[in-house]
Amino acid sequence: MAKFILIAVFMVVLITNFASSEVAASSGVVVGSSNPKEEGNKLAMVQEEEDMDGGFSSLDGMLQWAIGHSDPGVLKERSEVAQRMSPEELNKRQTELKELMEKLKMPSDAQLMLIAVNDLNNSSLPLEHHLRALEELLVLVEHIDNAIDLQKLGGFSVLVRILNHSVPEIRTAAAWVLGKASQNNPIVQKQVLELGALTMLMKMMKSHTTEEAVKALFAISALIRNNVNGQSLFYQEAGDTMLQEVLSNSNLDIRLHKKSLFLIADLAESQLENENTAEVSFFSNRLLLKAIVDSMASSDLDLTEKALYAIKNILLLRSTEVQLFKDFCKLNEVLERTRQQLNDHREEYAMDVESLRKEVNLTFLQKLNKVTQAAL
Numbered sequence: 001m002a003k004f005i006l007i008a009v010f011m012v013v014l015i016t017n018f019a020s021s022e023v024a025a026s027s028g029v030v031v032g033s034s035n036p037k038e039e040g041n042k043l044a045m046v047q048e049e050e051d052m053d054g055g056f057s058s059l060d061g062m063l064q065w066a067i068g069h070s071d072p073g074v075l076k077e078r079s080e081v082a083q084r085m086s087p088e089e090l091n092k093r094q095t096e097l098k099e100l101m102e103k104l105k106m107p108s109d110a111q112l113m114l115i116a117v118n119d120l121n122n123s124s125l126p127l128e129h130h131l132r133a134l135e136e137l138l139v140l141v142e143h144i145d146n147a148i149d150l151q152k153l154g155g156f157s158v159l160v161r162i163l164n165h166s167v168p169e170i171r172t173a174a175a176w177v178l179g180k181a182s183q184n185n186p187i188v189q190k191q192v193l194e195l196g197a198l199t200m201l202m203k204m205m206k207s208h209t210t211e212e213a214v215k216a217l218f219a220i221s222a223l224i225r226n227n228v229n230g231q232s233l234f235y236q237e238a239g240d241t242m243l244q245e246v247l248s249n250s251n252l253d254i255r256l257h258k259k260s261l262f263l264i265a266d267l268a269e270s271q272l273e274n275e276n277t278a279e280v281s282f283f284s285n286r287l288l289l290k291a292i293v294d295s296m297a298s299s300d301l302d303l304t305e306k307a308l309y310a311i312k313n314i315l316l317l318r319s320t321e322v323q324l325f326k327d328f329c330k331l332n333e334v335l336e337r338t339r340q341q342l343n344d345h346r347e348e349y350a351m352d353v354e355s356l357r358k359e360v361n362l363t364f365l366q367k368l369n370k371v372t373q374a375a376l
């Protein structure tokens, strides 16, 4: 019985919403896109979690939404009718409804994306339509197949174009969608890079709204992660200066510091894996190195850990000038200060960070020894 009423309610909703001419264009409904991407890395998982929000990831959520948006009078009337029916009548109605539901068919993801892209591309539509279209795309592009379909629909050129929108919320949401779609997806990365998104995203880092800068940095990282071309472009566009400025500005949101350190560790790792390609001067920017080292002494354990990872990876690079770490960054002193700070923490996590700190100290001393001996 309860199940039947649920179906009946659902049907009313389907008929009143989906059969109307506005259909999914105005619905904000997204179904079947709960496919979290695999992430081999704990840090990446944490970051991914931080970035999740909004959208309908389940049918249940959609139903709640649909009920909230339909005419309560109609719903009440329908359920009262249902309560007066005999079991036979109910069975018959149930069969009819099932058949009707199959006929109605939900719109496919590709159709939803097409509608969203058309809405986004239509500047005469009000702002809410654009925001809703972006929200829908945000959920849809989590599916790797959808991200590739979106490319075929010409969606990325529209998204990149609106990175230049005059409203910060629109720019922010567009960056978020582009980042989501580019994550672990070389095909999308390539196209979005070719459309010139990186320069625009880097410009967005200067935004006065924190959320815009956070989403821009998220998108930058997603675009250049494991992507050698994207990384070269980032280096050409003075990515080192951009990251150094973020890390040196203590007024900025801590999420920006964390994301920057995460990206730096990732870039160094990428260089380690491609030792044959000419190493860029990125990690000889002494101001950047100093900003990374100084981040280590934060009272935020997570930030300390991310800084340590970044330093470890940079120290492993052949071209790194270890003397710079010693003389200019005062790595010795900051490591010692961090040791004392970690001592004050009681969490188990602090012990993990401390062992990473010891590892960095060791790597540092070994590299320093090598250089000193070579000089003898």
Ligand SMILES: *[C@@H]1O[C@H](CO)[C@@H](O)[C@H](O)[C@H]1NC(C)=O
Pocket (backbone or CB within 6 Å): 118, 122, 124, 125
């Ligand atoms: C843009 O939206 C307006 C208002 O809904 C509509 O009249 C117009 O046809 C749309 N333009 C395109 C190109 O779809």
Ligand SMILES: *[C@@H]1O[C@H](CO)[C@@H](O)[C@H](O)[C@H]1NC(C)=O
Pocket (backbone or CB within 6 Å): 117, 118, 121, 153, 154, 155, 158
């Ligand atoms: C966006 O609209 C323009 C015309 O205003 C059109 O030329 C272009 O093809 C549209 N792009 C997409 C992806 O729909």
Ligand SMILES: *[C@@H]1O[C@H](CO)[C@@H](O)[C@H](O)[C@H]1NC(C)=O
Pocket (backbone or CB within 6 Å): 161, 164
């Ligand atoms: C961004 O907007 C400015 C002016 O609003 C315009 O001059 C510039 O060409 C636009 N850039 C892109 C990539 O659309």
Ligand SMILES: *[C@@H]1O[C@H](CO)[C@@H](O)[C@H](O)[C@H]1NC(C)=O
Pocket (backbone or CB within 6 Å): 332, 335, 336, 339, 358, 361, 362, 365
């Ligand atoms: C670094 O390691 C060396 C050798 O184990 C040790 O003597 C030194 O105290 C360590 N320094 C810090 C800051 O942990």
